[in-house]
Amino acid sequence: MRRISANYIISPNCKSIRNGVLEFDDNGTLLQIIDPKGKELAHVEWYNGIIVPGFINAHCHLELSHLKGVIPPRQGMTGFLKGIFANSKQEFNKQALIDADAAMFHEGIVAVGDISNNDSSLPVKQKSKIYYHTFFEALGLNTEIAAATSLRIQELINKANKLNLPASAAPHAFYSMSEDLWEALKPLFKSQVSSFHHLESIDEKLFIEEQKGGLFELMTNIRPNKKLTTPQLSMAALLNKYLIDTSKVLLIHNGALTDFESDIYNTLVNKLYFVLCPLSNQYIGNPLPNITTLKKINRPICIGTDSLSSNTQLSICEEMKVLLLNNPQLTFQEVLQWATLNGAQALSVDHKLGSFEIGKQPGAVLISHFDFEQTTLTQKSFARRLM
Numbered sequence: 001m002r003r004i005s006a007n008y009i010i011s012p013n014c015k016s017i018r019n020g021v022l023e024f025d026d027n028g029t030l031l032q033i034i035d036p037k038g039k040e041l042a043h044v045e046w047y048n049g050i051i052v053p054g055f056i057n058a059h060c061h062l063e064l065s066h067l068k069g070v071i072p073p074r075q076g077m078t079g080f081l082k083g084i085f086a087n088s089k090q091e092f093n094k095q096a097l098i099d100a101d102a103a104m105f106h107e108g109i110v111a112v113g114d115i116s117n118n119d120s121s122l123p124v125k126q127k128s129k130i131y132y133h134t135f136f137e138a139l140g141l142n143t144e145i146a147a148a149t150s151l152r153i154q155e156l157i158n159k160a161n162k163l164n165l166p167a168s169a170a171p172h173a174f175y176s177m178s179e180d181l182w183e184a185l186k187p188l189f190k191s192q193v194s195s196f197h198h199l200e201s202i203d204e205k206l207f208i209e210e211q212k213g214g215l216f217e218l219m220t221n222i223r224p225n226k227k228l229t230t231p232q233l234s235m236a237a238l239l240n241k242y243l244i245d246t247s248k249v250l251l252i253h254n255g256a257l258t259d260f261e262s263d264i265y266n267t268l269v270n271k272l273y274f275v276l277c278p279l280s281n282q283y284i285g286n287p288l289p290n291i292t293t294l295k296k297i298n299r300p301i302c303i304g305t306d307s308l309s310s311n312t313q314l315s316i317c318e319e320m321k322v323l324l325l326n327n328p329q330l331t332f333q334e335v336l337q338w339a340t341l342n343g344a345q346a347l348s349v350d351h352k353l354g355s356f357e358i359g360k361q362p363g364a365v366l367i368s369h370f371d372f373e374q375t376t377l378t379q380k381s382f383a384r385r386l387m
């Protein structure tokens with residue numbers, strides 16, 4: 001049994017408790033949430049700051065951890081993708097993945113929605129104390145290998161499942177996939193959670209709406225003398241056509257999302273989770289998501305770190321800081337829900353993670369240097385795992 005306490009216990013779904021005490025059993029299951037109401041309790045570890053449930057990182061690419069600091073910042077989406085292509089043959093470094101996993105653990109991340117293009121990260125995930133859902137990512141404009149790509153994704157999913165790691169298929173982005181590939185993948189999405197890079201940059205919006213811009217030129221030049229094979233559909237029509245049978249869809253980034261007509265998404269809208277990775281957007285030079293637009297959609301918002309190729313750290317606390325700093329209308333409580341319970345729902349692990357509720361094993365994270373007067377993070381705030 002372990003009792004921990006701090007100035008405040010803060011969790012989605014419940015009122016903040018001043019000097020509240022959390023009592024866990026040896027397996028990390030929450031047994032009691034105690035409001036001491038001024039009374040002293042025995043055997044309590046006391047910390048200065050606030051204690052919140054473990055964070056959910058709804059979007060990461062663990063396998064790109066070895067690209068930390070390799071691609072220079074603020075080159076725009078097209079420049080960033082050129083950097084990724086140029087470094088795709090860089091020697092894989094398993095230690096970088098082990099270090100990134102350990103850093104996330106110590107920062108208080110308890111679950112990750114992780115994009116993978118191959119099986120290289122599976123041994124690290126198998127040993128990790130973090131829960132991983134792997135999204136095996138499909139991309140490619142060559143229609144001749146669409147069926148083979150879909151088959152390869154299914155084999156990767158089977159391989160992960162054999163290691164007891166949950167996994168599903170994820171289409172990469174609008175601009176990087178042929179319609180044949182979408183067709184080949186469609187059966188893999190049935191009743192599964194999927195993830196999709198959605199309106200990350202202005203260039204992506206230009207690509208879809210006007211067939212022009214840097215990204216359009218980059219993708220056209222990848223296969224010279226060949227017709228661009230991306231779907232001739234709007235974003236809404238594309239997602240409705242191919243992702244309608246999923247159980248949930250995580251839409252990642254949304255920086256160039258300026259309006260969203262829920263009506264045209266029909267029933268698909270009820271499956272959408274909007275994942276924000278603001279530090280990655282800033283690193284690449286993409287716009288930050290428009291929170292007013294997103295909140296109008298009235299679907300859960302989650303937080304991700306993206307990968308170390310477009311971020312200097314994998315820290316949900318740092319992502320929360322930048323969201324709060326750039327959106328003064330947001331409250332800490334609201335952003336905490338994005339960072340915990342909403343992400344747990346997106347990955348279907350909210351029965352045990354995401355909030356302090358009796359019987360859950362949510363982990364516990366101490367946030368130091370909290371602004372108690374304004375109930376928000378300060379620039380000095382940092383997180384570390386207690387449980």
Ligand SMILES: [Zn+2]
Pocket residue numbers: 059060061115197252306307
């Ligand atoms: Zn990503």
